[in-house]
Amino acid sequence: MKALISSSEASKLILAEAQATPSIRCPLNRAAGRILREDIVADRDLPPFDRAMMDGYAIRTQNAEAKADFVVTGQAFAGSPQITLSEATSSAIEIMTGAPIPQGADAVIPYEWTKSTSNDAFTLTSNEPVSSGLYIHRRASDYPNGTVLVKKGTRLGPAEAGIAASCGYAEPIVNQLPRIAILGSGDELVPVETNPEPHQIRQSNAFAVENALANAGYPVGKVAFLSDDESAARPELEAIIGESDIIIISGAVSKGRKDWVPNALNSIAENRFHGVAQRPGKPLGFWKHKDGSVIFGLPGNPVSSLVGTHRYILPYLNAIAGKSESTIIQNVCLAATVQPLPKLTFFLPFRFNNDGNAIPAPVNNSGDYASLTGTVGFLEIPAGDKTHQPGETFPYYLWT
Numbered sequence: 278m279k280a281l282i283s284s285s286e287a288s289k290l291i292l293a294e295a296q297a298t299p300s301i302r303c304p305l306n307r308a309a310g311r312i313l314r315e316d317i318v319a320d321r322d323l324p325p326f327d328r329a330m331m332d333g334y335a336i337r338t339q340n341a342e343a344k345a346d347f348v349v350t351g352q353a354f355a356g357s358p359q360i361t362l363s364e365a366t367s368s369a370i371e372i373m374t375g376a377p378i379p380q381g382a383d384a385v386i387p388y389e390w391t392k393s394t395s396n397d398a399f400t401l402t403s404n405e406p407v408s409s410g411l412y413i414h415r416r417a418s419d420y421p422n423g424t425v426l427v428k429k430g431t432r433l434g435p436a437e438a439g440i441a442a443s444c445g446y447a448e449p450i451v452n453q454l455p456r457i458a459i460l461g462s463g464d465e466l467v468p469v470e471t472n473p474e475p476h477q478i479r480q481s482n483a484f485a486v487e488n489a490l491a492n493a494g495y496p497v498g499k500v501a502f503l504s505d506d507e508s509a510a511r512p513e514l515e516a517i518i519g520e521s522d523i524i525i526i527s528g529a530v531s532k533g534r535k536d537w538v539p540n541a542l543n544s545i546a547e548n549r550f551h552g553v554a555q556r557p558g559k560p561l562g563f564w565k566h567k568d569g570s571v572i573f574g575l576p577g578n579p580v581s582s583l584v585g586t587h588r589y590i591l592p593y594l595n596a597i598a599g600k601s602e603s604t605i606i607q608n609v610c611l612a613a614t615v616q617p618l619p620k621l622t623f624f625l626p627f628r629f630n631n632d633g634n635a636i637p638a639p640v641n642n643s644g645d646y647a648s649l650t651g652t653v654g655f656l657e658i659p660a661g662d663k664t665h666q667p668g669e670t671f672p673y674y675l676w677t
């Protein structure tokens with residue numbers, strides 16, 4: 278490891294390598310979680326016609342004021358073209374939610390406000406005021422044709438997918454997904470379904486990191502394990518680098534005798550940094566391969582791997598995807614005192630209290646992943662000496 282660099286410097290060096298992935302058209306039903314590379318523009322007024330907001334009767338309000346009996350002269354259904362309310366006094370059209378308001382009608386009275394007097398007649402029984410426009414969702418009252426409804430750079434969540442569909446975007450232009458590989462390392466690791474020997478542990482980091490990425494919209498294409506024996510593992514490492522855009526190696530990046538990964542990477546890729554003044558996750562490293570792929574070396578301790586993923590890898594993925602909000606980092610108020618670390622940026626897990634302030638929830642050490650459950654993410658506390666007081670604000674990152 279070289280001299281430690283600061284967390285913000287590490288982030289800058291990583292983001293300096295963030296080149297946008299190509300834009301592609303993707304069928305809407307497979308675009309969930311992708312980042313829009315085009316604006317979604319209304320191709321018609323929203324709503325596109327005056328539509329009924331209740332099941333009931335479309336009438337002229339002047340007749341309602343007279344407390345007249347109404348005669349039903351027709352029916353209007355959603356999906357049927359607009360019809361006309363006859364000019365005869367007291368005529369009404371029975372109408373369903375979503376149907377076009379008949380020509381000549383200016384209000385919809387819900388069934389609940391009426392009583393049938395015969396098969397095709399009713400009276401008004403409610404004292405509710407019936408004003409012009411009642412239960413009519415007016416054409417263009419939400420957005421006129423041509424309005425940008427969702428901006429380029431937005432993640433396609435459920436609402437955005439619905440909006441894109443209603444505007445005719447069957448195949449919106451979105452980010453192409455990078456090919457991501459996660460590599461675990463360490464001879465102590467055994468598969469999750471195994472009964473470990475006393476000196477073994479079940480591998481957990483790849484699951485945690487893969488989950489974090491998948492939840493954020495970045496599915497992982499490959500997960501593999503490297504042995505601590507460099508000569509056996511190195512060809513596999515090189516093959517995986519050759520077929521991936523982003524390689525995340527968890528473990529074997531520190532100073533142990535079997536921590537061969539950093540030197541191996543140094544010989545095949547350019548090291549941008551190795552060692553960050555932070556806790557947890559000090560031995561974090563970052564390499565750029567000449568064929569364009571990037572390699573993150575996450576420290577193997579589970580808390581360090583997860584914090585590094587959220588603090589550095591997800592912002593990189595958001596940047597290459599073109600996500601516009603990726604640069605916005607929110608701040609939260611402390612609900613309790615926090616002692617910073619003198620020389621290291623401190624990533625401190627926390628929970629929200631009922632007021633939305635942060636209750637620190639420190640882990641025992643960076644192997645203590647069980648303490649993360651119940652936390653929502655972590656605070657970023659800069660290096661310093663002075664105890665921070667409740668009410669002071671700090672940036673935070675949420676688990677995905």
Ligand SMILES: Nc1nc2c(c(=O)[nH]1)N[C@H]1C(S)=C(S)[C@@H](COP(=O)(O)OP(=O)(O)OC[C@H]3O[C@@H](n4cnc5c(N)ncnc54)[C@H](O)[C@@H]3O)O[C@H]1N2
Nearest residue numbers: 461463480481482483528529530531532559576577578581
């Ligand atoms: N002399 C020094 N020793 C260490 C330093 C240092 O600066 N000088 N840094 C320490 C810090 S901080 C960390 S963090 C660790 C990181 O070490 P490695 O990245 O080399 O990780 P490993 O040694 O392979 O593993 C650490 C720990 O995590 C467990 N592990 C690894 N992979 C997984 C996995 N996939 N699932 C679950 N658990 C995993 C592993 O068994 C170890 O217990 O180095 C310190 N040492």
Ligand code: MOO
Nearest residue numbers: 557558559581643
């Ligand atoms: O910095 Mo290491 O990630 O704490 O154990």
